Amino acid sequence: MAGRVAGKVAFVTGAARGQGRSHAVRLAQEGADIIAVDICRGFDNSPAPAASPEDLAETADLVKGLDRRVVTAEVDVRDYEALKAAVDSGVEQLGRLDIVVANAGIGTIAPRLDRMDEDLWQEMIDVNLSGVWKTVKTAVPHLLSGGGGSIVLTSSVAGLKAYTHTGHYNAAKHGVVGLMRSFAVELGPKNIRVNSVHPTHVNTPLLINDMTFRLFRPDLENPGPDDLAPICQTFHTLPIPWVNAEDISNAVLFLASDEARYITGVTLPVDAGSCLK
C-alpha cells in the first residue's frame, strides 16, 4: 500500500473523538495501522461532555473503512499498567510499533493559580503531563525493538505562552515541552525522534462547550459558538477563530513520516500566528 506512513503502526491516545480520532484517521489514510485508546468517560471538573465507547468504536470503523487494521482499548493514560497491557496487546496483534501520538488531554477552567484547589491541579498534572510520560514509557520498548520511530506529543500554544484561568493547564503543557526535549536527547541516539505540536484553539468539544462560551461571554445569557468566535479570533494573526482537527493531524502526519526524518526536539505551533502576539 502506498502512503506517507505505509506499513507503519501508530499508537494514538485520546482517539475516541476530536484531534485523536482525526490523527488516527489521517495516519490510516496514509497507510498506518492504528492502536487507538481512550478513557471513554467524563471528568467531574471538565466542561466537555464525556467521550463514549461508541465514539471509540466509530473511530475504529473509520480506520477499517480505509482498509487499515485497528485495535482499540478503553484505558486511562494515568493507569500505567492498563496502558502497557493495551499497547503490548496492540503490538502483538499488529506486529510492530513505529509512531506514538500522545494526544489525550483535558481542559478545565480554574481560578487564579494561588487560589486553585489541589484536586484540580493534581488531576490536570496527572492527565496532561504524567499521562504523556506514561504513554511514551509504555511505547519505547516496542520502538526500540523496531529500530526506531517517531513520537509526537500534543502540547498547546499554552505550552509556549500563558493564558489566564488555565494556570494548571499552562504548567502541564509547558511540562510536555520538557518531556519532549528530554526524551529527544535520551532517545535520539536510538533513532527515535520526539517532537511536540502546539495547537491554538481547535474546533473540538474541549473548546466548543458551554463553560467556554460563558467564560468568554459573561455579558450574554445564552452564549454559543458564534459569540465565542470573535473573541477567539483576537488571539490570532490570521483571520480565523479556530483551526480544525485535521490541521493538527497534517502536522502530526508530517512529523511522523520520513519526510521529517532529521527533525527532532522541535516545538511546532499550528496556531494561526497566535505566538506572534
Ligand SMILES: NC(=O)c1ccc[n+]([C@@H]2O[C@H](COP(=O)([O-])OP(=O)(O)OC[C@H]3O[C@@H](n4cnc5c(N)ncnc54)[C@H](O)[C@@H]3O)[C@@H](O)[C@H]2O)c1
Ligand atoms: N481543543 C483545543 O482548543 C486544544 C488546543 C490546544 C491543545 N489541545 C490539546 O489537544 C489534545 C486533544 O484534545 P481535543 O481538542 O481533541 O479534545 P477532546 O475533548 O475532543 O478529545 C480529548 C480526548 O482525550 C480523551 N482523554 C482525556 N483524558 C484521558 C485519559 N486520562 N485517558 C485516556 N483518554 C483521555 C477524551 O476522552 C477525549 O476523547 C489535548 O491534549 C488538548 O489539551 C486542544
